[in-house]
Amino acid sequence: MRTVRDVHARTIDAPAGKVGALLDRLAGDDDPLFPVPVWPAMRFDRPLGTGATGGHGFVRYRVTAYEPGRRVRFGFPDGGHHAFEVTPLDAKSCRVTHVLEHGHRGARRLAWPLAVRWLHTTVVEEVLDNVERAATGTVSAPVRRSPYVQLLNRLLWDRPTAVGLPAGARLARTAFARTDFEDAWQLPLPPGMPRDPAAWKGVLRGAFPEQGRATTADGGELLLGKDARHLDFRASILVESPAAGVDGRTVGHGGRVTLSTVVRTHHAGGRLYFALVRRVHPVLARAMLRRTHRRLALAAPSAGEREWAARAPRAGYGHRTRP
Template sequence: MRPVRDVHTRTVQAPAATVGALLDRLAGDDDPLFPVPVWPAMRFDRPLGVGATGGHGFVRYRVTAYEPGRRVRFDFPEGGHHAVEVTPLDAGSCRVTHVLEGRLRGAKRVAWSLAVYWMHATVVEEILDNVERAATGTVRAPVRRSRWVRLLHRLLWERPVAVPVPPAARLARTAFARTDFQDAWQLPLPPGMPGDPAAWKGVLRGAFPEKGRTTTEDGGELLLGQDARHLDFRASLLVESPAVGADGRTVGHGGRVTLSTVVRTHHTGGRLYFAVVRRVHPVLARAMLRRTHRRLALAAPSAGEREPAARSPRAGYRHRTRP
């Protein structure tokens, strides 16, 4: 079976040393190249270097070669590899090349042709956009996501996981002296996402009518609520991030956003009403959090846009691929 080989190149009007220094920060907390938060971050179990194991999203690999400022190669567990290399052209320009090679059989070959290739090609071109942007301050011809890639992106976006109401969600935990129901759903907060809970109000859009709605904010937590004759309802948005930059966006990894719900019923009618509502509540809560999470990620500046650049000459690129 003919191997898969995919090659992307970009000529960047910046010295190889400048671009190589960006490559050395790949997968770090201040990674200026991988297109986060729109795509899952590249992360390893240790700093970038031979032996580091990790990947991005569901793709796993291991660093098997690393020449600082010049080249890094990642090998897949099932065979094959991908690599990034910086090649000097002259004193003020260089070429960046990404190569993927491997052998795929059966279902993996079909998945590559139908879906994985299209997402892979887009991610690589967005990495090259970030190389060019971070090194020069501009991108001559940024990649555009196709309709097919946008659909795959929507379908594969990370789904919230159930967690206990976090200890840091103090407003939710102290909303009622007695709680008849509580749940919480959580998603990671990649670098570049808003760290201000007010930016996440869209999660609860339409959940509460304006009349009678209460809003409370405490640090990284926003609490919205509604009191009625049959039950009282509170929804908490807690944004936890390692650090927030001057632009109000998260930096580093390890942050998370949590949507918590607490309910207090008043009588048998309220308990019967909520017995029905609680069947659909988790589905709606997950959908609202996931939709807003993706919307904010798509609106956030990419890694290269968060990196200050000192120069802004023009740059060009080309892409060739062999399936």
């Protein structure tokens, strides 16, 4: 077994108390540090604290030690750990350190140098960028994603799942008196992603007329489509926030976006045409939604930018450097 020890540290020109308060919000609904939506969010089965179980993406761990405002340590199921720690340097500055120690066996000994190391380094450095941005409003030397990391990010991006036509897709549900085909594909909507359905209009290649729009405070539905002699189709882009539970708290994180399609054919020729199209339609619908989802995530403000803008709206986002 080979043991890997990896350390990343950043000096932050802000008091340790201020930075520690940001660390305490890690994995929460308003997490100002983890690099969402470009990378999967850190989530646990309960608020941050000893015993909380979860992880980010395919990486699983549980909180084994937590000192509010100072340190949090996560243990992996097969041994090893990673941890964040805030150390005061003086009254106006501190040091944030992330340490990973993990033993690698078998295939993991190859996975670490080939892929995991590069992903891990980028994610941790982006966390430190967010610490610096959220605490000071700027980042002196932001990390840049290498072409290889961008490729890995693309390959690991979430794939849409098939769902029934959502109840909230009212425009799609009432588009036609009779529907000959319907399907829907859905992806989670992490914090930072656009909630305005119009921002997702580019999910469809080509210019399709807008057929309707229903907006709410936290999302809504946009209906696009076209009528032809052989068939009519409508594509619904539905953006939903997390559902409210019986206690008024939200269920889930971030929300979801759903691309739905409904089709009405007019005659035998239209039915024959769509019998051929429907074989490739699911592949194209999934690809279009996934591509647009990733494009909007990469263009979204970082967690640190969102935090700084929320605390100091008149200051704007400040200097931004895109990798």
